[in-house]
Amino acid sequence: MPRPPLLSDVAAAAHVSITTASRALDPNSDHPVKPRTRERVQAAAARLAYHPNPMARALRARRSPTIAVVVHDVSDPYFAEIVRGATHEASTHGFLTIVCNSDRDPATELRYVQMLCLNRVGGVLFAGGGLEEPAYRRELRGYTQSIGEYGGAIVALAPRAESWAAEIPDNRGGARMVTEHLLSLGHRSIAMIGGPPFVRTSRERELGYLAAMEAAGAAPWVTTADFSRSGGADAMSRVLARRERRITAVFVATDSMALGALSELRRRGVHVPDDLSVAGFDDIPGLDFVDPSLTTVRVPMAEIGAAGVSRLFGLFDGKPGRPRIRVHPVDLVVRDSTSAPRPTRAVRLRLTSSPASALTTTRHRR
Amino acid sequence: MPRPPLLSDVAAAAHVSITTASRALDPNSDHPVKPRTRERVQAAAARLAYHPNPMARALRARRSPTIAVVVHDVSDPYFAEIVRGATHEASTHGFLTIVCNSDRDPATELRYVQMLCLNRVGGVLFAGGGLEEPAYRRELRGYTQSIGEYGGAIVALAPRAESWAAEIPDNRGGARMVTEHLLSLGHRSIAMIGGPPFVRTSRERELGYLAAMEAAGAAPWVTTADFSRSGGADAMSRVLARRERRITAVFVATDSMALGALSELRRRGVHVPDDLSVAGFDDIPGLDFVDPSLTTVRVPMAEIGAAGVSRLFGLFDGKPGRPRIRVHPVDLVVRDSTSAPRPTRAVRLRLTSSPASALTTTRHRR
């Protein structure tokens, strides 16, 4: 196989100059080209199987046909799903997707963003939350600013302090919804295992929980953990250790932590949902296969990844899109890990007085 | 912030030509440069925070400082781990990593590889197995060949028909090991749920199982499924439906399928490991948190991803590395899903009595 065909080959084959060939092949060009000439060029290009060299283009356009996704951890199903959605969408635009795994380390993330900036990627998706730390934010700002200067776009897929365009799940609404589900089953004593307090997603989910609890006149109780399975397990121990009041249900801020929590409960012989109801958040793949299958809030992760990419392309074309922050609706998915609390006297009273037809209202959208 | 500094800025600041500046800054250049000049240039570069433009370099070098990983599905923990290992290693070399998600669709994979080829990526890691289909192989060969022609490297991370350099897990040895573990516990009637027969990884794992069974004089029995959880669940039904001979243990070719199999057993009230021992393969993250925790074969997925990238860099430097196929050792990880077989009677009772009562307990299956 000889060297790949160049634009000059096409031009020669069609008996036109390189410029004309370029124009005839560029669909976005508004420069006039005689229809017959265009045809000839296109035919030649097709015959030679010509494909423009993206690097030469990129050098000239000062921007490469790639987008990047910055995640905390690709092995986390939440981020993996986002990456899947994003790569798919990007490929439909003829863009390649670079994945940067920060390992939750600010320095690593910063190094990546610098490389992205140097490489003039078309756009960057920040899939996870950012630190509030001033030094980090300042340096990040420097890079993202220069990305903006050469025409690159930035979109956040989680709530952040930076005022970027964003495509985020309805964390607060979802948390309220799942808490209300628990309340409607008759639970009053509902604890929450939240994510790290300095992450905005954690805060939003906590706010939803608090709002629902307050509206119901129930007393909230929150403990936090990192987003890991083992963190969830440890937090669950803390919930169980609490003696002031018997907890009958726990809302866990992410499915990963909920999985850890479930395993801890199993270890201790606490039956779910009979002894304790547990609900998660995200609906990562495979929850149908755990025992008991986990009630959770479905976040359209892949769709959010794809929407982020679409947003990026919108920004290229100069349309910022409003609102700046687009919130994606989430669904409550009721499975087997939640049920009415075990009939202690007080609880039974409530159940009989209020028609708790919870299961019929399970899949409302917001 | 003004425009990023160019090599010409550095040259001007150091009072040398851009040629000299380029040479002074290039560590691989063997062209002589007076030490004092070099120092001056380096100082200027540091002062201006100069970073060479990768796109300009790439255009000239006809190769970009990126590698790509082609996976079947990033959401599959197996591939996600490989991606994690690969991106990490690539970043230590200053390379960015492109992720291509084929969705197990040959046409999609082919489109991606073409884009990679056009974009002159430095190297490509094929993380999954390939099809045997001639048309697919021919077209793929065309692309990979031209990748080779411009100096790009290719490495496989799973056994393939193509004669590329490869870094693969010891599928056969691992399968033998886990089957021997089952045999040593006293099992004789061990079924296997294999992967798709046209995937080499499946075949290798099956070969390991068969070898162990044969060596023990035990009769093998294999059924296959795609690599999904639901496929594993269905296959487990088939195992249980088998009546010719009582199965006491099942080796499942991947953890994902094993997870599906476990959920099916739970649904039917078959206790693991008392009624049936189950072992998987891969050791994807989170297996400690399922119930019962799964005995499996640990594949160093992230290490294989990283080794693939190292291999790529070795190939750049012209050292093919031998052997062409490097096999990574795997470990048996014994957890709670395997134990000695129960006395005959009890098992038969459970197995025959369970299926009917099972269906009532399922709710949300997809």
Next chain:
DNA sequence: TTGAAAGCGCTAACAC
């Protein structure tokens, strides 16, 4: 030891 000049493959002023 240094520098001038010619590209890498493409796009876009600016003529004609």
Next chain:
DNA sequence: GTGTTAGCGCTTTCAA
């Protein structure tokens, strides 16, 4: 409508 020319930012002949 078409072509000529000048770069995008860098590396590498070739000459001095």
